Structure formats: C-alpha cells, structure tokens
C-alpha cells in the first residue's frame with residue numbers, strides 16, 4: 001500500500017488527496033457520534049469535535065440499564081431470518097422470470113416493482129392492524145414477514161438482472177446435461193450469481209438491522225425489543241442523555257461496521273458486476 | 279451410434295417461419311455437416327434436434343423412436359455450443375462429469391470416463407483448473423470432452439471452431455477428424471467454414487432460408503450443384519456465373535451465346551426454337567490463362583491476389599467479372615491484357631429458375647466428363 005502511494009503520479013496524488021478530504025468530511029458524523037459517546041455530562045454540549053478527558057461511563061450506563069444481550073439476540077434472529085428468506089424467495093422468483101420464463105411471471109414482476117414505490121410510512125398503519133389481527137404483535141414473525149415482503153422486490157430486481165446477464169447457453173447446457181429446473185437452479189444458477197447473492201445478503205442485513213419504525217410498533221414488550229428501539233429512551237422531550245444515546249448508537253453500529261469490513265470486497269464486486277459485463 | 283430422421287419439421291416464431299417442411303435422414307455413424315448463409319436456420323435446426331427448441335410441426339426420430347417432445351437429456355444427444363458454455367464455477371473435471379453426476383452415475387465410473395476423455399483430448403494436466411484458466415483451444419477440448427463422457431448416440435456441434443484463431447482451427451479440425459474416426463458416432467456439425475465442411479463431412483447439407491437446397495457428398499456438391507445457390511455457395515472463390523442465351527443452331531444442335539461474348543456449342547436434349555436465358559457456371563480453377571479451350575475470352579486483369587500457392591486473377595471481360603485461379607500467374611499485374619479459356623465439358627448450365635440443366639454428357643455418359 002505504501003509503495004503504491006509513493007509511486008503515485010502527481011495527478012493521481014491530487015485525486016487521492018481530494019478523495020481523502022471527502023472521506024474525512026463524510027466521516028465527521030461518525031467521529032462525532034463516538035466522540036460524544038465518550039464525553040462526561042459537563043462537556044457533552046461543547047461545540048468541538050473532540051474533548052478531553054475521555055470516559056467510558058456512558059457505555060457502562062447503557063449496558064447496565066438494558067438487557068443488551070437479549071436485544072441483540074432479537075435483532076440477530078429477526079435479521080438473519082429475514083436475510084435467508086429474502087434470498088430464498090427472491091432468487092427463486094428471479095429464476096422463474098429470467099431463466100425459466102414461466103408464463104405470467106413478467107406480469108407478476110411488474111406488479112412486484114410497483115411495491116418499490118410505496119413509502120414505508122404509508123404501510124405502517126395497515127400493517128399494524130394486519131399484524132394485530134394475525135396475533136403477530138410481539139412475535140418475531142411479525143417483523144420478519146413484513147421485512148421479507150418489503151425487501152424481496154429490490155432483491156428480485158438485482159438477481160433478475162444478474163441472471164439475465166449470464167449466458168443462456170449455460171442453462172441450455174444444464175438441460176442437455178439432464179438437470180431438472182431445480183438442479184439447474186442449485187448447481188448452475190446460484191453459483192453464477194453468487195456476487196449478487198452476497199450483495200443482496202449484506203444489503204438486506206444492513207437495512208433490516210437498522211430498521212426502527214416498524215420494530216417500534218410491533219415489539220412493545222421488553223423481551224421482544226430489537227436494539228434499534230433502545231436509543232429512544234435516551235432522547236425525551238424534557239430529559240435527554242446525549243452521552244448515553246450516542247454510546248448505544250455506537251454499540252449498534254459496531255456489528256455492521258465489522259460485517260462490512262469482513263465482506264467489503266464481495267460487496268463492491270456485487271455492485272460493479274452488474275454494470276460491467278465480463 | 280444412431281440414425282436421425284427429420285420428418286416435415288416446421289418452426290416458426292409467431293408469424294415468422296424460420297424452417298419450413300424440412301426432411302432429412304442421417305445414417306448411423308455419418309458425419310453430416312450443415313452449411314448455409316448466416317440466418318438460414320442452421321443453429322435453429324440443431325437446437326430443434328437437441329430438444330432446446332420446440333417444433334411447430336413435424337416429427338423427430340432418433341433410432342426410429344419418436345423424440346419430438348422429449349427433453350434434451352432423454353434424447354441421448356450431446357451438444358457442443360459455439361460459446362463452449364462451460365460452467366465457470368466448476369473445474370474441468372466436474373465440467374466433464376457433470377452430466378453423469380446428474381444422472382447419478384457411480385463416482386468410480388465418472389472418474390474413469392472423465393479420465394478416458396481427458397486422455398483422448400490431452401486434458402489430463404488441466405483437470406483441476408477452472409475454465410477461465412484455460413486457453414481457447416483447451417476450453418474447446420473441454421467442451422468436446424463433456425460431450426464425449428456422456429456417450430451420446432448423437433453429437434451436435436454448432437460452429438465449434440469459430441471462436442478459435444486460424445492456426446488453432448486447423449489443429450482442432452484435424453483433432454475432430456481423428457475423433458470422428460475413433461468414436462464412429464453420428465455427428466451433426468454446423469459450420470461457416472468451407473474447408474471444415476469439405477474435409478470433415480461424409481455428407482453436406484446446404485441450407486438456405488430455412489430449406490434444404492441440396493444434400494450430397496462434398497464432391498457431389500462440388501461437381502454437380504443442383505442449383506445456382508449451391509453452385510455459388512460451395513467452392514472458394516465461388517463459381518463464375520455468366521448470363522447467356524441457349525438457342526438452336528441451324529444444323530439442329532444447340533449453342534450457348536454468352537452475353538457480350540463468344541458462343542459455343544453444347545449438347546442438350548431439348549433445344550427450344552426460341553432462345554432461352556440461361557446461366558453458365560465455370561469454376562475459377564477450370565479456367566486457363568491461355569488460349570486453346572472451347573471457350574475463349576479476352577479481358578484485362580482488374581485485381582491480382584497472390585497467395586503464394588495460387589494466384590486469383592479477377593479479369594474484366596466486357597461487362598463481366600471473371601475470377602481465375604491459376605498457379606502460373608505469379609507475375610501478372612493490374613491492367614495486363616489477358617486471355618482466358620476453358621472447356622465446354624467443365625461448364626455447368628442453369629435454367630432461368632436457377633435449377634441445374636442436365637446436359638446430355640452427364641445424363642448419358644457421365645464418365646466422359648474428364649475426357650470431353
């Protein structure tokens with residue numbers, strides 16, 4: 001890495017400096033979040049990016065106040081189940097549309113696309129009533145199924161594009177080799193669109209993990225709450241504890257940042273693969 | 279090992295008819311080559327035989343069993359795609375054995391068959407590689423290997439060599455000729471390449487616009503093309519086609535008068551009293567750059583192409599452009615005056631509809647071809 005930078009042309013160096021500057025600006029909110037999380041109550045409202053001394057008291061407070069492990073577990077269960085279901089449902093549907101070209105699937109696909117245009121806010125009330133009727137309030141399925149329904153259309157768009165990009169002779173070769181549609185799906189199609197699957201998985205993970213609105217409404221019992229609901233209690237109208245608020249926000253963000261660092265390469269590859277064929 | 283019979287095959291996409299009423303019988307162990315201009319339906323026909331494309335009407339029989347509606351895997355065929363269509367995420371070993379794996383063949387049997395095919399195609403040392411780590415020629419061999427391991431009754435190959443460079447193509451052509459001899463299987467092979475068609479085929483099927491123009495051995499097609507289309511299509515450079523009139527001579531015989539050129543006697547059964555337009559075909563390699571033939575023309579060299587072994591002279595004779603293939607024309611230049619001549623016996627005659635006119639010398643004494 002250092003040798004690369006040392007060998008950079010001046011023009012390249014300028015570009016990198018520019019990008020670095022943008023990155024720094026971009027990072028300010030994150031840095032501010034961590035910084036406030038580590039302030040004592042006296043310095044919390046200081047209008048500077050960094051203060052001294054640092055304290056971990058806020059973290060201790062939020063960890064003591066809340067059964068965080070149980071919240072995390074709830075978030076993890078809901079998120080992982082959502083990701084798996086979205087992957088399963090959307091890859092199968094994309095396969096039916098793009099590869100098998102089953103009659104009627106293109107119409108279904110068009111209908112599915114229209115759901116992308118509906119804002120979440122307008123869905124909350126009908127969803128709440130629906131979930132109540134089903135008795136799914138304070139149950140995992142009450143979050144998982146809506147999340148899957150909301151996440152699947154986008155995943156289908158991505159996966160369908162990838163499957164249509166794949167050479168169709170490969171699917172024909174699979175037919176000649178004797179594959180049933182199921183076998184073509186498992187042995188040929190899924191491996192071919194793996195970058196897209198990784199992308200969809202990460203994307204869905206982030207969206208689901210961060211979702212707050214629906215979780216707030218569906219999970220009212222303390223044992224069922226997901227982590228994103230926790231920060232609420234530290235920002236009231238008359239009483240606020242910014243230090244603790246930002247401490248819990250930092251804690252929530254950590255797993256995502258960890259995940260992203262782990263799979264960053266695959267994520268970027270997934271983003272690019274659809275754009276540039278080859 | 280199988281016979282293939284196509285019985286009145288028709289294929290249309292909506293109102294567009296791509297193949298109409300096509301009949302074809304391929305014998306056991308035959309190497310049958312489909313040629314024709316781009317878009318004439320060769321690939322479509324091959325895909326129909328493979329079962330990848332449903333037919334509009336007609337019947338397909340493999341070994342006398344009807345398979346018109348059968349799935350590709352149930353037809354006992356193997357297909358080599360133009361783009362190879364190797365599974366990019368599987369190594370060579372699994373690519374070649376995948377069909378057997380799906381058919382739940384025993385592991386040991388798969389390994390032995392893949393090993394056998396790999397040895398035959400000299401792929402032994404690449405078995406663990408992914409397709410992207412192979413050269414074009416190696417990928418091509420894997421694609422053929424994948425077909426071989428399935429031990430199909432019928433091999434279908436769609437322009438298998440068209441993605442290779444010229445040198446590799448020659449190498450692979452020899453390889454395919456060797457495989458053909460070794461496997462003795464029935465093969466249907468689509469190509470654009472004349473040389474491939476002429477050297478590999480037992481029989482060539484010339485297609486045009488979704489119909490078969492002629493079926494025959496390479497020499498049949500070369501020596502007696504059934505119509506103008508085949509005459510122009512087979513052979514490179516293609517046959518010279520010169521317009522003329524067929525008329526009766528005062529002595530009762532017949533003669534052809536070339537447009538703006540000489541006339542020469544020709545023996546035909548029925549010479550009409552009124553002249554009829556005909557086309558005279560003569561192959562570039564049957565024209566000499568000298569006088570003394572039955573037909574003599576004068577002209578000038580418009581283009582001279584020297585290939586080393588041969589020289590192609592494009593001669594302008596009045597209105598006509600005549601191509602000559604000659605070995606001795608090495609030092610000819612553009613604009614040089616030249617004389618051309620050829621013998622009546624080498625001429626092909628086509629009627630106004632483009633059909634071959636059966637000449638008396640062919641109908642009655644075909645062996646005289648060489649001596650006349």
Ligand SMILES: Nc1ncnc2c1ncn2[C@@H]1O[C@H](COP(=O)(O)OP(=O)(O)OP(=O)(O)O)[C@@H](O)[C@H]1O
Nearest residue numbers: 291294296314315316317318319320321322323470
């Ligand atoms: N799915 C389709 N819908 C409509 N027309 C099609 C379809 N597939 C092929 N055709 C038409 O069928 C005709 C035959 O196509 P085909 O691919 O068989 O030609 P080909 O002889 O293999 O040509 P080439 O030598 O260029 O490969 C073409 O005119 C093509 O436009």
Ligand SMILES: [Mg+2]
Nearest residue numbers: 320321322436
């Ligand atoms: Mg084709």
